Amino acid sequence: MSGEKKYYAPLTPSIIIEFDPNVCDGCYPTFREPLCVKACRMDILLPNPYDRSKPPILIYPDECCECGCCVHACPKSLQGAIKLNWPTHKLPRWKRKETGEHFRVGMPNPPPPNPTPPVGGWYPEVKRREER
Amino acid sequence: MGLNQFVVEWPYPVNYDGINVIETDVLVVGGGISGSWAAIEAARRGAKVVVAEEMDVFSAGPAGCDHWHNAFDNPACKVTPDEAIETMERYVMERGIPFNPIGRYITYNESFKTLLELEKLGAKIRDTEDEFKGAPFRDEETKLLYAYTYDVKCTLRVWGQTFRQALYAELVRLRVPLYGRVLITSLLTEDGKIGGRVVGAVGVHTRTGEFYVFKSKATILCTGSFDGGLRIFGYLGYGFYSLHSPSMAGVGHNAAWRAGAEFLGIDARFRRGTGHGSMPSYATGNPSNTWYPCTIVDADGKEIPWIDPLTMKPVSSIEERVISDLRGYKALGGPPSWPETTPISHAFFIPSVAQDFLERVKRGEYKLPLYADLPGMPEHERRAIFGLMVAQEGKTWIVYYNLTRAGFDPNKDMLQSYWFGGRHLDPIANLFTSAHGGFIHDWDFRTNLEGLFVAGDACFYGLEHAGAAVSGRWAGAKAADYAKSVSLGKIDWDQVERERKRVYAPTAKTSGVDWRELNVAICTVMRTYVNDLSNEEMLKIALKWLDELERGEAEKVVARNPHELTRTLETLSALSNAKLITLYTLERVRRPNLKGFLTMILKSSGEVEFVVRPWRWWLLPPYAPTYRENYERHKPW
Ligand SMILES: Cc1cc2nc3c(=O)[nH]c(=O)nc-3n(C[C@H](O)[C@H](O)[C@H](O)COP(=O)(O)OP(=O)(O)OC[C@H]3O[C@@H](n4cnc5c(N)ncnc54)[C@H](O)[C@@H]3O)c2cc1C
Ligand code: SF4
Ligand code: SF4
Numbered sequence: 001m002s003g004e005k006k007y008y009a010p011l012t013p014s015i016i017i018e019f020d021p022n023v024c025d026g027c028y029p030t031f032r033e034p035l036c037v038k039a040c041r042m043d044i045l046l047p048n049p050y051d052r053s054k055p056p057i058l059i060y061p062d063e064c065c066e067c068g069c070c071v072h073a074c075p076k077s078l079q080g081a082i083k084l085n086w087p088t089h090k091l092p093r094w095k096r097k098e099t100g101e102h103f104r105v106g107m108p109n110p111p112p113p114n115p116t117p118p119v120g121g122w123y124p125e126v127k128r129r130e131e132r
Numbered sequence: 133m134g135l136n137q138f139v140v141e142w143p144y145p146v147n148y149d150g151i152n153v154i155e156t157d158v159l160v161v162g163g164g165i166s167g168s169w170a171a172i173e174a175a176r177r178g179a180k181v182v183v184a185e186e187m188d189v190f191s192a193g194p195a196g197c198d199h200w201h202n203a204f205d206n207p208a209c210k211v212t213p214d215e216a217i218e219t220m221e222r223y224v225m226e227r228g229i230p231f232n233p234i235g236r237y238i239t240y241n242e243s244f245k246t247l248l249e250l251e252k253l254g255a256k257i258r259d260t261e262d263e264f265k266g267a268p269f270r271d272e273e274t275k276l277l278y279a280y281t282y283d284v285k286c287t288l289r290v291w292g293q294t295f296r297q298a299l300y301a302e303l304v305r306l307r308v309p310l311y312g313r314v315l316i317t318s319l320l321t322e323d324g325k326i327g328g329r330v331v332g333a334v335g336v337h338t339r340t341g342e343f344y345v346f347k348s349k350a351t352i353l354c355t356g357s358f359d360g361g362l363r364i365f366g367y368l369g370y371g372f373y374s375l376h377s378p379s380m381a382g383v384g385h386n387a388a389w390r391a392g393a394e395f396l397g398i399d400a401r402f403r404r405g406t407g408h409g410s411m412p413s414y415a416t417g418n419p420s421n422t423w424y425p426c427t428i429v430d431a432d433g434k435e436i437p438w439i440d441p442l443t444m445k446p447v448s449s450i451e452e453r454v455i456s457d458l459r460g461y462k463a464l465g466g467p468p469s470w471p472e473t474t475p476i477s478h479a480f481f482i483p484s485v486a487q488d489f490l491e492r493v494k495r496g497e498y499k500l501p502l503y504a505d506l507p508g509m510p511e512h513e514r515r516a517i518f519g520l521m522v523a524q525e526g527k528t529w530i531v532y533y534n535l536t537r538a539g540f541d542p543n544k545d546m547l548q549s550y551w552f553g554g555r556h557l558d559p560i561a562n563l564f565t566s567a568h569g570g571f572i573h574d575w576d577f578r579t580n581l582e583g584l585f586v587a588g589d590a591c592f593y594g595l596e597h598a599g600a601a602v603s604g605r606w607a608g609a610k611a612a613d614y615a616k617s618v619s620l621g622k623i624d625w626d627q628v629e630r631e632r633k634r635v636y637a638p639t640a641k642t643s644g645v646d647w648r649e650l651n652v653a654i655c656t657v658m659r660t661y662v663n664d665l666s667n668e669e670m671l672k673i674a675l676k677w678l679d680e681l682e683r684g685e686a687e688k689v690v691a692r693n694p695h696e697l698t699r700t701l702e703t704l705s706a707l708s709n710a711k712l713i714t715l716y717t718l719e720r721v722r723r724p725n726l727k728g729f730l731t732m733i734l735k736s737s738g739e740v741e742f743v744v745r746p747w748r749w750w751l752l753p754p755y756a757p758t759y760r761e762n763y764e765r766h767k768p769w
Contacts, residue, residue, distance in 0.1 A: 068529060120263070126254040126256070
């Protein structure tokens with residue numbers, strides 16, 4: 001009986017998770033499940049039901065816990081396939097010490113990105129047992 | 133596909149009638165840090181083990197760790213595990229601070245060894261690239277980096293981002309079946325009786341809605357911490373409490389409670405949260421935890437003073453914040469208030485910014501807002517805080533990523549800080565507290581229920597990351613051994629049917645309310661009545677409120693797909709947990725002179741029994757009289 005019934009999820013306008021369709025290929029056909037979908041802790045990313053080679057779909061954006069696991073898991077994150085935009089009421093601010101200028105994440109006319117990678121790189125290597 | 137549509141078709145096959153039955157020696161409930169370690173250890177011992185995890189084990193639990201705590205077994209550490217437990221016990225007794233002596237002491241003896249095990253699995257724990265050569269927190273020989281108290285060396289700074297991957301790879305290598313996206317909703321007990329032997333668990337697939345019945349000889353509860361209904365989903369209706377997983381709703385806790393496990397609650401009068409994170413966690417400046425020992429300055433650039441928590445003396449330099457010897461602790465003699473020689477271990481004695489700060493702002497001594505002065509920190513500290521701790525923790529990787537993409541430069545910029553003296557700038561924003569009510573266990577991490585073990589933050593008062601890893605391994609070994617000595621118990625299928633009926637009720641409704649409405653109501657009741665102003669009358673009203681919700685509005689929640697069903701079940705658990713915490717708090721209010729540990733147990737009659745365990749019950753018969761003897765006697769290797 002349940003096999004016949006169709007199920008849906010509502011869509012809410014949101015770019016908390018924003019995909020670039022020119023970069024994201026839905027992880028198709030490399031991975032059985034898009035890696036961002038697999039990583040999502042709140043399970044609010046759906047593999048694209050209409051075309052698996054297109055970006056996943058964000059449902060229930062209000063449930064996002066901003067863990068960034070989706071961005072972290074994406075093989076093309078550094079090329080911008082997927083972004084996490086913190087919700088508008090949660091945008092950190094800072095002040096430049098020398099000049100006193102104020103900035104915030106997502107401001108109009110933002111300063112240029114700071115390209116410095118983390119200590120040990122964006123994705124430090126996890127060595128497999130066999131390799132050592 | 134753009135947003136020109138209002139709905140999306142559910143991509144997974146839904147089958148609320150489907151039932152899967154799985155038999156195993158050891159069932160691990162929750163595949164986060166403790167659960168992963170438990171499964172690895174049990175599998176290595178030859179037990180048949182499966183993991184049931186609400187998320188995908190791939191990213192379950194907090195993704196990483198920036199501080200590896202309690203490594204008193206590190207040969208370089210200046211404090212021994214025995215000295216540490218003595219100090220800790222004394223400190224918590226004086227201050228009435230909760231702690232888990234069994235889990236802690238075992239962790240003090242196993243923390244560093246477990247970290248080395250993790251390194252063998254491929255995790256990165258050393259500065260092999262010599263990026264911090266010459267820094268005062270680096271050991272030049274081992275290339276290990278220390279945190280908080282550089283002369284004590286019991287806490288390490290690590291590349292936690294690599295931890296989750298290393299554990300996941302090992303689970304896959306060991307071919308442990310991982311049942312991801314399965315939310316365990318109830319434990320099964322022999323004859324379906326509360327207090328009976330735990331013989332398995334049941335759960336729902338969060339995508340297909342199928343039902344799962346696990347039959348197990350031993351079950352390990354590894355479901356992490358929960359917040360007792362104080363702050364669950366964002367009550368403002370937008371944004372989950374930043375970085376915390378849905379396990380905070382406490383479905384696992386609730387399952388174990390309903391089975392009859394002995395629970396140690398929290399006195400919610402001292403823990404207040406709001407469910408609303410007004411800033412992404414770790415993405416604002418602060419002087420503690422990951423950001424320790426960052427200098428905080430006011431709007432005019434004036435430094436906020438630091439203070440030593442024991443001596444209450446001002447801490448004048450950055451070096452004094454991180455070297456206990458410079459604060460007069462005499463590399464592990466006592467501070468002046470503790471004249472006799474007592475070893476000083478780390479986290480509980482580190483300096484902090486002065487807590488009376490708010491008053492001083494009101495007096496005009498300091499001007500808001502505050503900033504984390506990263507540019508003013510020595511270069512190696514700045515890189516350690518932002519480039520390593522924030523960037524490599526795992527789940528806060530995104531904080532580094534988002535801030536640097538937005539142009540933030542730690543060499544030039546001061547990140548605004550939103551809290552001070554235990555208060556947030558936005559008066560209704562979250563305070564970073566967790567409830568840490570949990571289950572009582574013995575030196576084998578067994579609960580009072582036959583067949584049920586517990587590990588990690590589900591243990592009473594929680595154990596943090598290193599403790600989760602250690603207790604997971606320990607419990608995994610003990611559960612595997614136990615499973616060898618027993619056969620599978622008998623499942624009571626009536627219990628299974630009762631649970632199915634309960635679980636799927638929200639899917640059968642065609643009108644009613646969304647789980648969100650119920651969630652906001654629970655949070656609101658808890659905030660209004662269960663707080664530092666609570667008295668007996670207030671708590672009774674809260675209980676009545678929650679009870680009314682349970683028998684009224686909770687019955688009206690509708691779930692239109694398996695995802696909504698999952699959130700609904702979490703919210704229903706949160707409601708039940710909110711009652712539990714309120715009940716516990718009420719009992720504490722009624723016993724103002726309580727000495728010892730107050731715990732609670734659900735009896736088979738449905739009554740709640742309160743138990744007072746004496747102080748140091750963990751060293752009274754049937755246990756040995758000293759920490760060390762118990763450790764040696766129970767050590768699984
Ligand atoms: C952002 C952040 C940073 C942290 N940094 C540090 C640090 O630097 N050092 C440190 O010591 N600690 C740190 N902690 C705390 C530490 O991560 C936890 O103490 C630790 O993960 C606890 O391990 P655990 O196994 O008990 O629980 P978790 O790792 O949380 O795992 C619990 C798992 O159980 C699953 N689960 C829950 N209920 C169910 C259910 N009913 N059915 C199926 N699955 C279920 C959850 O989905 C989750 O995956 C941090 C925590 C956070 C959130
Ligand atoms: S965003 Fe990245 S991980 Fe997600 S589907 Fe696209 S390429 Fe794969
Ligand atoms: S940030 Fe976390 S919760 Fe939000 S969509 Fe990504 S993985 Fe899911």
